Amino acid sequence: MSALAQPNAPRRAVELETVAMTKIFGSLVALEDVSIHVRPGTLHALLGENGAGKSTLVKCIMGFYQPTRGEVKIDGKPAVIATPRDAHAHGIGMVYQHFTLVPSLTAAENLVISRAHPPAVIDWKKEIKGLEAFLDTMPFKVPLTVPVSNLSAGEKQKLEILKQLYLDQRFLILDEPTSVLTPGEADEVLGLLRGMTEAGDLTILMISHKFREVSAYADDVTVLRRGRMIGGGKVGELSVADMSHMMIGDTKIRERAARKTFTDRPVVLEIAGLFAEDDGGIPAVKGVNLKIHGGEIVGIAGVSGNGQSTLIEVLSGQREPTEGQLFIDGADFQPVRQQMAKFKVFGLPEEPLKNAAVPRMTVAENIAFRTFDEPPIASRFGFMSPKPMRKQARDLIASYRVKTPSTEEPIENLSGGNVQRAILARELSGEVEVLIVANPCFGLDFASVSEIRSQIMDQRNRGAAVLLVSEDLDEILELADRVAVMSGGEIHYVRPIAEADRASVGMAMSGH
Numbered sequence: 001m002s003a004l005a006q007p008n009a010p011r012r013a014v015e016l017e018t019v020a021m022t023k024i025f026g027s028l029v030a031l032e033d034v035s036i037h038v039r040p041g042t043l044h045a046l047l048g049e050n051g052a053g054k055s056t057l058v059k060c061i062m063g064f065y066q067p068t069r070g071e072v073k074i075d076g077k078p079a080v081i082a083t084p085r086d087a088h089a090h091g092i093g094m095v096y097q098h099f100t101l102v103p104s105l106t107a108a109e110n111l112v113i114s115r116a117h118p119p120a121v122i123d124w125k126k127e128i129k130g131l132e133a134f135l136d137t138m139p140f141k142v143p144l145t146v147p148v149s150n151l152s153a154g155e156k157q158k159l160e161i162l163k164q165l166y167l168d169q170r171f172l173i174l175d176e177p178t179s180v181l182t183p184g185e186a187d188e189v190l191g192l193l194r195g196m197t198e199a200g201d202l203t204i205l206m207i208s209h210k211f212r213e214v215s216a217y218a219d220d221v222t223v224l225r226r227g228r229m230i231g232g233g234k235v236g237e238l239s240v241a242d243m244s245h246m247m248i249g250d251t252k253i254r255e256r257a258a259r260k261t262f263t264d265r266p267v268v269l270e271i272a273g274l275f276a277e278d279d280g281g282i283p284a285v286k287g288v289n290l291k292i293h294g295g296e297i298v299g300i301a302g303v304s305g306n307g308q309s310t311l312i313e314v315l316s317g318q319r320e321p322t323e324g325q326l327f328i329d330g331a332d333f334q335p336v337r338q339q340m341a342k343f344k345v346f347g348l349p350e351e352p353l354k355n356a357a358v359p360r361m362t363v364a365e366n367i368a369f370r371t372f373d374e375p376p377i378a379s380r381f382g383f384m385s386p387k388p389m390r391k392q393a394r395d396l397i398a399s400y401r402v403k404t405p406s407t408e409e410p411i412e413n414l415s416g417g418n419v420q421r422a423i424l425a426r427e428l429s430g431e432v433e434v435l436i437v438a439n440p441c442f443g444l445d446f447a448s449v450s451e452i453r454s455q456i457m458d459q460r461n462r463g464a465a466v467l468l469v470s471e472d473l474d475e476i477l478e479l480a481d482r483v484a485v486m487s488g489g490e491i492h493y494v495r496p497i498a499e500a501d502r503a504s505v506g507m508a509m510s511g512h
Contacts, residue, residue, distance in 0.1 A: 013203040014074060014091050014171035015040040016061070021070035023056050030056040033070070034229045036222045038171075040075075043190075043197050043204045045214040045235070048224035049247055049445040050416065054207050057224070058173055061205075062094055063087045074171075088116075093169025095160045097176045103149040107142050107159050114163050134166060139192040152510070153303050154185035161193070165202075174206040178213060180304050183473060183506035190217040210474070211240045223247055248446045256454045259481075260461040265293035266329070268465035269434050274324035276314050284310035286489040288324070290467075294433075297456070297466040299480030300491070301473055303509055307489035308469045309350065312438045315467070316347055318355070328434060341370075344433035348440050350469075352423045359412035363404050364393035366411045367426045392429075400425035401451065417448030424455055435459050438469040453479060473505060487511045 016038045023031040031053045038044040048054045059065040061072055063081040072079050074090050081087050101110050112118050112127055128144060135141045142151065142159045151159065157177060164172055172193075178186035194217050196202040208214055214221060215235060222232040223246040231246045232238075269292040276285040284307045292298045302308050313319035315326070317335035326333040328343040335345070349355040357366045368389045371377055376388040393407040402421045404414055411419060420440065427435075437456060441449040456479060460466050470476050476483055483500045485493040485508035493508035 012170050012201050013041040013197065015076065016092070016171055016203065016205070017073040017076075018057065018061065019071050019073060021057060021060055021072075022068045023060055023065055024068045030227055031060070031067075032227045034224065034227075035070075036229065036232075038203055038205050039220065040203050041197050041200045042219040043194055043206060043217055045218035045221040046205055046207045046224070047209070047214070047221060047243060047247055051226070051445075052224040052247075053227040054224055056227075058094070058175070058205075058207070061087065061092065061173065085116075088167065088169065091168065091170040092173070093164035093167060093171070094173040095157075095164060095175065095177060097179055099156050099160060099180075101148045101156060101159060101163075104147060106145050106147055107151070108144040110148060110159065111144075111163055111166050114167060131166075135162075138162060138165065139195055140189070152185075153180045153305070154182065154189065154510075157181060157185070157189060161189070170201070171203045171205070174204060176207060176209070178208075178210065179471070182303055182509040183502050184510060185506075186213065187216075193217075211243060212474070214243070215240065225249060244446065251447045253447055253450045254454045256450070256457050257461055259457070260295065262293075262295035262463070265295050267291045268294045268329060269467065270327040270330075271315075272325045272327065274311070274314065274321055274326070276310050276319060276321045276324075278310055283322075284489050285314065285321070288486075288489075288491050290484060290491060290494075292434075292465040292467055294465050295460060295463045296481045297460050297468055297479050298482045298484060299476030299497075300467070300469045300484050300486050301476050301505055301509060302471070302486040304471050306486050308438070308471075308486055310489075311486070312349055312436065312469055315436050316349055316355075318349075344431055345436070346427040346430075346432050346434070347436035348420070348423055348427060348438070350438040350442065353412065353416075353419050356423050357411050357419065360410050362408045363397070363402070363411050363414070363422055364390050364407035367393045367396055367422060367429075370426055370429070396425035396429055397422070400428075400455075417444045420444060420448060420452055424452060428455060428459065432459050432462070432464045435464050435466045436469075437466070439471060440468075441470075441472065441475060473502065473509075477502070477505075485509055 018034055018036050021031055021034045034057055046054055056065065060067045063083045063086050072081055079090055108128055108131055111131060112122060131144055140158050142155050142162065148156060181189065190213060193204060197204055218235045221235050221238060221243060223230045223243060225247060271288055271290045274285055274288040275283065278284040288311060300308060310319060314321050315335060333339055333343055353359055368377055372384055378384055390407045397404060400421045402425060403418050411422060440452050456466060468476065468479060480497050482494060482496050483505060484491050485505060487509060488511060
């Protein structure tokens with residue numbers, strides 16, 4: 001297996017086409033007459049909002065779904081792909097957004113057990129020798145004898161890709177391949193893969209939402225919207241504005257307010273010497289110190305799993321710290337409901353349907369969680385009144401453009417973006433002094449992302465101290481006044497955004 005093709009070596013990259021691919025679920029047309037052509041030896045980007053049909057198309061290619069109509073052609077010939085095993089037999093492999101490796105096993109063990117028919121008795125000396133020979137042909141390597149749990153996120157992603165190449169898959173589908181990587185790791189992985197496509201060894205179909213990476217590494221792009229192919233072409237002939245317009249059509253995008261300038265801003269939120277453990281009793285937050293001024297957004301960047309989730313749980317009252325203190329306006333603060341109301345602390349945790357809502361309760365009930373025991377919803381005798389609760393919900397639904405059939409719809413039936421908007425409507429409906437948000441736009445459509453980022457900026461401009469924890473570095477660089485980097489449970493790097501650059505932030509994210 002040669003990762004770098006010789007001048008006269010036969011091309012090994014696979015050509016793939018979908019022809020009028022259609023998938024219907026009952027009354028829902030998830031995919032309609034989608035025809036794409038992925039040229040051999042290219043990196044082809046697949047763009048689209050949530051629900052645009054990207055996952056459905058990929059599942060039809062991989063054999064997880066059978067199309068209602070249409071077919072897949074491989075190297076110009078119709079291919080029958082009834083199961084993922086058929087896809088693998090045709091040289092098609094997929095690297096998923098979340099790792100599929102066994103953490104307790106070594107890289108070598110993960111590679112060997114990935115084979116369809118590993119030997120009953122494994123000669124590890126022989127296998128390691130063969131794996132080392134395989135890695136010698138690859139443009140990137142991973143340590144074979146180290147447990148996967150000890151590898152960095154970048155090494156795990158490389159191992160996922162190497163696993164597919166080890167299985168001789170020559171058409172790779174990559175689902176958001178850089179979502180858990182630092183900027184440096186992302187550029188390294190995509191650059192090496194681009195080299196393999198240029199060498200004629202590999203063809204890639206990459207699902208991505210990062211225009212920077214699409215523009216830098218893709219050859220062609222296809223855009224889906226509402227189950228249909230809207231357009232595409234060669235990346236060099238399309239601007240980011242062209243691609244984004246194809247994705248969202250005529251959807252109105254909210255204009256973000258200009259960043260207001262403040263002078264002599266007081267410290268509002270202070271995190272002092274904070275320590276906390278994860279569910280396994282292992283230290284996850286280690287001596288974090290951070291001060292956030294009024295009218296300031298401090299963005300905490302970091303690769304997933306470096307203590308950010310534990311920090312947010314402590315700040316939102318979901319986890320007890322083992323040491324340290326929190327202060328608001330210089331006063332001791334405990335994140336319990338009464339003090340949150342007193343100090344005007346509000347937040348949007350990650351995965352709000354799990355962490356900030358009761359899924360089976362109505363939209364109105366979820367919006368009322370902050371005020372259900374206050375007038376006009378609660379009478380002086382403590383009884384709740386549904387009528388003012390529904391009126392409050394209707395007003396906030398209109399103000400925050402929450403799309404819901406009614407105030408009585410279970411919140412779990414709303415789309416991800418509308419769940420976010422409903423929770424934000426609840427959290428931002430009063431005066432806000434401190435706002436704590438975590439990955440607020442993960443997995444949302446373009447319009448929802450713009451709306452939510454605008455709401456965050458509005459609160460900052462009104463003088464709130466905003467702590468933004470995000471694994472999307474572009475989001476932090478766009479919104480934050482200062483950036484802090486969390487790695488290994490500690491904050492090593494704090495800079496004004498004007499003094500921070502992608503490369504230095506990326507280095508700090510990787511622990512350097």
